[in-house]
Amino acid sequence: MVVILKDVTFTSRGDEKPLLGPLNLTLPDDPFFVIYGGNGSGKSILAQLLAGWFPEQLTGHLSGSLQISGEEIGQAPLSTHATRIQLVQQSPQLQLSGCTFSVEEEIAFGPENLALPPAEILQRIDEALDNTHSQHLRTRHPSTLSGGEAQRVVLACALAMHPKLLLLDEAFSRLTPKATTQLLSELRNYALRHDCKIILFERAFLPAAKYCSQALVLKQGQPLIQGSISQIFQMAMTHINAPDAWQVIHLLSTHHAWSEDIPRTENELISAFKDQYASL
Ligand SMILES: Nc1ncnc2c1ncn2[C@@H]1O[C@H](COP(=O)(O)OP(=O)(O)OP(=O)(O)O)[C@@H](O)[C@H]1O
Incomplete structure (x- = not known):
């Protein structure tokens, strides 16, 4: 799926100052892309625009061009x-x-509205539960789910629709780092199987950096920098969360005392420290 933003600016109804933009972006050819930003940087607004919420759910003024697979956003009803x-x-x-009695029914809700044959709906439910490691939740009432369990289930609901563009706006915020990494690995397999692009919207450097080679950093609705994880690292680190070890690398880089690539996983981090300091 090709996603192209040209000079996109969004101003909320009643506001004068734009909440987002001007923003230019062409998604690279990878399954994953990450958009980093601190609180209020515009990640959710951008995610909602890409999801087609304008103008039905997101009212205001949109200028520039936001195309998804050649189709201009805002010209077709949200349901399409x-x-x-x-x-x-x-x-x-x-x-x-809020109107189903089990996780299974909740996941079926979208496919049923597409009037798919029952056998296909069942197959999609199974696949979505497997991909999100949630088979054990199948018969649970949705209102009894914990925060992390509910995050797995809403992700399963999204996957059951077989999207070609999956937008994950801090969608793992209630899951442990281990569970998040497990889900991201499953999502990578899903993306490759279904030719789907996945955009992560994150306030945290990890574990998104492990899965994305390219990133955009937003600040107050404006693009700060776009490029590889190594290229965006220095600027991103003043706006997003990262483990202490990466904060140390940020500090070392600031003092020109780091010459390695920016590690994207714990194992890369250990190797990079060894390479950088083994001779000392
Ligand atoms: N519908 C809206 N109408 C007016 N202002 C809005 C609307 N939605 C968001 N905003 C404002 O736009 C700015 C960006 O909000 P957004 O929710 O996109 O930030 P974010 O990067 O997702 O932040 P966080 O990490 O805190 O969730 C904020 O100042 C917010 O108050």
Whole structure:
């Protein structure tokens, strides 16, 4: 799926100052891309625009061009995007329908609305539960799920729609780093199997950096820098969260005392420290 933003600016209704933009972006050819930013940097607004929320759910003025697979956003009703674009937000309880009695029914909700044959719906439920490691939640009432369990289930609901563009707006915020890494690995397999692009919207450097080779950093709705993880690292680190070891690398880089690539995993971190300091 090709996503192209040209001079996109969004101003909320009643505001004068744009909340986002001007922003230019062409997604690289990788399955994953990450958009980093601190609180209020515009990640959710951008995610909602990409999900086609303008103008039905996101009212205001959009200028420039935001194209997804050649189709200009804002020109078709939001419901028409459901089969190709899915957005998972950071508060899972807000995304549960509230009208089903089991996780299985909740995942079936979208495919049933597409009037798919029952056998295909069942197959999609199974696949989505497997991909999110949630088979054990299948018969649970959605209202009894913990925060992390609910995040797995809303992700399963999104996957059951077989999206070609999956937007994950801090969608792992209630999961442990280990569970997040496990899900991201499953999502990479999903993306390759279904030719899907996944955009992560994150306040935390890890574990997104492990899966994305390219990133965009937002600050107050404006693009700060775009490029490889190594290229964006210095600027990103003043705006996002990262483990202490990466804070140390940031400090060393600031004092020109780091010459290695920026590690994207713990193992890369250990190797990089060995390479940098083994001779000392
Ligand atoms: N519908 C809206 N109308 C007016 N202002 C909005 C609307 N949605 C968000 N904003 C404002 O736009 C700015 C960007 O918000 P956004 O939710 O995109 O930030 P974010 O990067 O997702 O932040 P966080 O990490 O805190 O979730 C904030 O100042 C927010 O108050």
